[in-house]
Amino acid sequence: MLPDGAFTVLLLLVGGVSAVPVPPPRNVHVSCQNAKVSVSWDYSKQQPHTIFRINISGSSENWEVSRTTDHHFDLSHFVWKSEENYKDFLYVTVTAIQGDSQSEGVQSNSFSFNYLKTVDTQCSLDFPPVDVKEDESGATVSFPNPVHFYKELEQTVNPDAVPVFQYIVSSVKNHTAYIRQFEENCMERVDTCKLDVPFPDGVKKCVRLKGTLFDSNFVNQLVVRETAEICAHVSADQRTGLFTTCSNSWYRTSPHGSRRFPSHFYSEDHLLLLKLLTNVSAALKSALQNFLKTLKVSSAAGCFVELFQKTSLNHMEEPQDSRPNETIQKPN
Incomplete structure (x- = not known):
């Protein structure tokens, strides 16, 4: 039989072995x-x-x-x-x-x-998908309200503290230089936020957007990250009108114009041509544009050159957003 002191030491040793620390x-x-x-x-x-x-x-x-x-x-x-x-x-x-x-x-x-x-x-959220449509005075910018676009956000909306999405649309020149900035509020009850943005003549219609979601007291802020450069596209109605005008001009002035070739024949041909133009390289587009300018049917050719420019200008040399999609680390 072990003495009391030896038994106590043995218990301590056994306990020490069993209590190995967990890393x-x-x-x-x-x-x-x-x-x-x-x-x-x-x-x-x-x-x-x-x-x-x-x-x-x-x-x-x-x-x-x-x-x-x-x-x-x-x-x-x-x-x-x-x-x-x-x-x-x-x-x-x-x-x-x-x-x-x-x-x-x-x-x-x-x-x-x-x-x-x-x-x-x-932490912050990505800006919802943005649509930029060209119009006579500039462009119409629209996007889903972030409050409804993000279901995670929508389910947290407090009826007693209606959030307001405040956003800034910056018209951009040469990818970096800002022409003007427009600030607007989009209320929670609105599903799609819209803003008409004017542009100077002859300027490529491109924008960047960023925003902040506030509560009704404008205190708590959730940042919605700035987009890459987004350029306008010509609406379907504008393309249809330009095609009709150009086709009629082509039919009236073409030396090959004949009752055997009604105007809609040219319209379909030109639609195919435009489809090709908007999918080829910038170098080939330039060559095709120069070819159109040399056509004998000058008025119709000029019309199609204008159409080509309106529909392809905003698809050429689209900038790529090189920023990594990472969280923003605040400095110490």
């Missing part, structure tokens, strides 16, 4: 990809079966506990549960659990969709 997760990081928010972390594959507890919390005491065996977890369901959540100062704590033992919790970077919050990662 904590490493590199716990929250990232935002548009409306999707997720957390990920690193953990050694040599460890025994491990469960990870995820605590989501913020300054307003909103929190949720979940468990997973993966090394990542989708937080979107919690973030977009309410307006209070996505506009709050949020962070995640991940703890590794092995049997009855657990590691110390590791806290992630802080994040929020509220631009007024001081956080490590400022």
Whole structure:
């Protein structure tokens, strides 16, 4: 029989062996990809079966506990549960659990969709698809209201605090220089936001858009990222009118004009020609344009040159948005 002192030492030794510390997760990081928010972390594959507890919390005491065996977890369901959540100062704590033992919790970077919050990662949304239609005085810019375009956002709308989407349309010249900026508000009850933008004569009708979603008191702010350069396209009605005018001119002036070749024959031919023009390279377009200018039927040729320019100008040399789709990191 062991003396009391020796028995106590033996218990301490056994307890010390069984209480092996559980290593904590490493590199716990929250990232935002548009409306999707997720957390990920690193953990050694040599460890025994491990469960990870995820605590989501913020300054307003909103929190949720979940468990997973993966090394990542989708937080979107919690973030977009309410307006209070996505506009709050949020962070995640991940703890590794092995049997009855657990590691110390590791806290992630802080994040929020509220631009007024001081956080490590400022989340934002992509601007909804934009349509720019050319008209006589300039262009009409339209896009779905972000409040309704994003279902995650729509489900958080508080009837007592109606959000307002304030957006800026900048007319652009040579990809970078801003001609003018137009600021407009789009109310929550509106499904499609629209704005008429004037342009000087002879200028390629291109715009950039960015915006901010405010609550009714204009305090909490959700940023909607700036678009790439978007250029106007000619509406179907304008193309039809130009085709009719050009076809009639061609028929009246063409030396081959004959009752055997009614005007609609030329119209279909010209439609095919235009379709080809809008899908070839810029160099070939230039050659075809010069060829049209040399045609003997000068008035009709000039008409088709104008049509060609209106329909192809905004499709040539489209700039590419080289910015990575990443979250905005605020400087320390």
